Amino acid sequence: MPSINEQLGAYSDLFMLLAAFAYAVGFIAFAWDLAKSNSTIRELEAGLLEAEARQLAAVGGPAPVKNAGRTAASGGALVSESMDYVKDSGKRKAARVAVSVAWIGVGIHAVAVVSRALAAARVPWGNMYEFLTTGALIVALVFMAALLRKDLRFMGTFVMLLVTIMLCAATMGFPTPVAHLVPALQSPWLVIHVSIAVLASALFTITFAMGVLQLLQDGRQKRLAAGGQDRLAFMRLVPSAVALENAAYRVNTVAFVMWTFTVMAGAVWAEAAWGRYWGWDTKEVWSFVIWVVYAGYLHARATRGWTGARSAWLSIIGYLCIIFNFTVVNLYFNGLHSYAGV
Amino acid sequence: MVEKNAAKNADVSVPALGPLGMLRWAWTQLTSMRTALFLLLLLAVAAVPGSLFPQRSVNPEQVNQYLANNPGAGEWLDRFQLFDVYSSVWFSAIYLLLFISLIGCVIPRARKHAKALRTPPPRTPARLSRLPEHGTVPLPAEHDGGPSGAAVVQRAAELLRKRGYRVEARPEGPAPSVAAERGYLREIGNLVFHVSLIGVLGSVAVGGMFGYGGQRLLVEGESFVNTLVSYDSFSPGTNFSEESLVPFSIRLDRFEVEFDRESKTHFGQPIDFTASVTTTDTPGAEAQQKQLKVNHPVRIGGTAVYLVGNGYAPVVTVRDGNGDIAFQGPVIGVPQDAAYTSLVVIKVPDARPDQLGFVGFFLPTAVIGEDGVSFSADPSATIPQLNLNSYYGDLGLDAGDPQNVYVLDPSTLTELNSRNLDAGGIVLDAGTSYDLPEGKGSVSFDGLKRYVALDIRHDPGKVPVAVFSALALMGLGISLFVPRRRAWIKVVEAGARSGGTQSDGTGERIIEYGLLARGEDPRLVAEAAELRTLLEREWPGMVRERV
């Protein structure tokens, strides 16, 4: 067994802290972008109206009517329903800063995780500290990769906050020096089972955020339609509830297939390690519960009266089960998986 | 409105329904999507208590402990089968209903899809512009050298077929068209997925009926033969018969442990367990050398042997008051911590004139703590030591009641050695011997062996479960990611477009196309664009200057 490089491990710890710091800055910048969304949009609309007025005046048409419903529900020219980048979205300077900082964070974070893996000469997910730090990297990477193609910056605040919390929790709650794996974890299935589980969880994280935003947007749209006050003005930077629902569904289907694979791979591993593929160990129970809840979600999307807010709730509940499985079950329930805890 | 009418109809026909009608009604309810959803969510909720309360199937000891600690509540929880959640009446009822609903759902869907597979793509809608994705491509008039409508349609049908569509060309009439549909596999994937779930459940049941499992501790040098009497504990499936035990054998030649000796923070953490074993598949068969490790069971036929635990077994000789050897051999030490401080119990029923008993600890690396109590500082056997208390009297074994071999009940015994007595406790270093007080005999610590805890399991449902699971995963992927869509392409006179009946007489024509997704299809827009490109490449339209 190659020996542990403790020096490199110490560097990894340091980089982990730096990454957390970068993410915290990214969080502030994203929040700033939302906070000043009102003035950004007003500025933009003023410019737009003016341009339109000039054009119409030249043609001699009627005075422009502001398309109040559309701009109020979703940020008008700032977001598109298909979550593509639109022309004027570059005017969100705070968001551009936030994305750059987030990329820096991901870079540092990746160095930290890779150096941890090199220090231990194995995959960097063998204990709670490593699950958290690697999991956070995957969440951040998935989000940043999605940002390359789609304008999901409205979720930046949430994602940056989450990964900051995960890194802080890992560093403060479960500091674990680099070490070899205990025999129970020495299996190729650790690589397969856990990596897919983490990836699926990262995708579920994204859809969780979309689900929450969908519910907020849904309520807001209803209130606006009823002539009410817009109390969540920053939601103008967020696509409509239907757009969120459809996007979340697509991501959820991918994540669900991955989770199905995770459970099956776990069963194969359990067979090799404990002699039975399924034994209702607490971790297995909760993985099953999560799977069934998301199966319910997929059914809900095909059931009349269950699309929209209700299916969003199922997606949210599914994610809460994932969090529960990762925190409470790992730490407080004793089962066969518990050595993986700390 | 519709629902109200339906309700009224139901009201009217209730008397006529009769028991058969009621049954049919119940069946319709049970197999509805809404019920399936409800049962799924109920299943998720019902699975939760199994993680909150200890389960007999997982750890019966814990359940007994819980019942002892909570006598009142525990009894009630037990009455509602909360310690046997996954075999409880209510949990079983939910999943059985779910699976009945599933079967009731799958059969009509399979029938319907079989019919759809034999049905040609549907008729071409009058107005393709009403479809979610649609567009037009100009086509030169026939008198300008353009192809005939029928030819365009035939070629378009070919293009669509190449893209995986099933097509039907309708070249006749004033508006020749081709109708196409693809993604029939999506529904098949869905059916395969749901049917495979039934397969998984069935296979699990088969495993539960005909499988078996058991435990055995094996000290270095000992052999295990797969017969009922060789097991320390055994749990048969409901339809188990003794003939299904294949009498293979397995001998533990050597057991090696590697501890972490480099890391300051994880010093002494185990990093490898390897059991070298010799197996024979059947009596008299050729012996084979194998390595048994955690995560790497030894498989013999359909049975697998797992390494699930290990520990030290100090070899002890006990002589009785008459000076005869009353016991000799390795004694299992049950590890209590990471440094392998191991609980040892020795019962010597053959000792005369009094039976003897010993309780204490085996310490692989014995050091004396500040409080004067010895403890083990390391899991390796560098300073092995036995610390024992001794008893004499009646062990209570003769009554024939089953006893836990790892527990000594001192109630019928007299203490001979302990820290509380003048004689003190027994402290034995390797190779030393100790004479018991009052001439009751002696005990010596002769050597040290290791032992392994083995799980031996046979589950005939395992392979079918794996096969059905793989099928389910494949079906799931197909059903979620194969898009099902319809496409139509038609050639119309420019003036007759969009449902107009009159051609404008110029002979100018356009190719109209339209697409419709059946089910979730995020890539429909891309498909429309692709189709347009194909059409444009095939028939480069002449963009005319219009006045």
Ligand code: HEM
């Ligand atoms: C063991 C219980 C069940 C599980 C775990 C389950 C799981 C799933 C999953 C994961 C999907 C989405 C993937 C796909 O489309 O293939 C799905 C779809 C579907 N299930 Fe089930 N299902 C169960 C029982 C049922 C039952 C009882 C019914 C009928 C009442 C049913 C009807 C359907 C239908 C119609 C779809 C297609 C939905 C769509 O078109 O999007 N399922 N099921």
